[in-house]
Structure formats: structure tokens, C-alpha cells
Amino acid sequence: MAKILVVDDEKNIRTLYETELKDEGYEVITASSAVEALELVENEIFDVVVLDIRMPGEDGISALEKMMVKRRDLPVLINSAYSSYKNNFLTWLAEDYIIKSADLTELKKKIAQILRKKGKA
Numbered sequence: 001m002a003k004i005l006v007v008d009d010e011k012n013i014r015t016l017y018e019t020e021l022k023d024e025g026y027e028v029i030t031a032s033s034a035v036e037a038l039e040l041v042e043n044e045i046f047d048v049v050v051l052d053i054r055m056p057g058e059d060g061i062s063a064l065e066k067m068m069v070k071r072r073d074l075p076v077l078i079n080s081a082y083s084s085y086k087n088n089f090l091t092w093l094a095e096d097y098i099i100k101s102a103d104l105t106e107l108k109k110k111i112a113q114i115l116r117k118k119g120k121a
Helices: 011-023 034-043 060-070 083-087 089-093 105-117
Strands: 003-007 027-031 048-051 076-080 096-099
Touching: 003 011, 003 034, 011 027, 011 105, 027 034, 034 048, 034 060, 048 060, 048 105, 060 076, 060 089, 076 105, 096 105
Parallel strands: 003 027, 003 048, 048 076, 076 096
Antiparallel strands: none
């Protein structure tokens, strides 16, 4: 079973993503901050990380950079309500950049593509 880390400071988003992704058959762990996510990535193996950018304290771009230093092979999907960060070259480290939506079809498709590439689907 593929293991996904969902990082978002909004509890409602974390709950929605966790429910929807568990329904797809994934194991889902959530983190409410970049600091919490970095601790989890340090101690556990994830197949995909879904990462918000705008969070209190350390932002997702900084967390992405640190994750890539530790595990360059870790697929991270930036999931933000703001398209403006697409132009930040550090977001190019991510596997993809998805604009947040109540419809998780695109996010689920990207996760499935990544897992197929890794032989996990």
C-alpha cells in the first residue's frame, strides 16, 4: 500500500484529502506544518508528499528544499491555492504543481502517475 504524506495547515483540507486518498486505497499521514512534515520525512518512508506552500512559520518552499536535500528521490506535489509560486524556481524541484480545488481528480491522477512510475500502483 502506497504511503502519502499530506501537509497543510488547514484542518479541513487535511481531513478532506485524508478521506479521499484513503478511499483510493492509500495509507495517509497528515502534518499541519512544515516542521512536522520534515520530522516525519526524516523518520518514515513516503511514496508521495502533497505539500501546501503558505503555512504559518516555515513555508512549503523551504520545506521542499530541505526534503530534496535529504531525499532527492522523494516525489513532492506542490498543492497551493496560489498559482503565483509556480514561477519560483525552487518549486521546480517538485514533481508537479497543482492548484487547490475541492475536486481532487487532478491530484489523484498525479499521485497515481507517480506511483505507476515507481512501480507502486
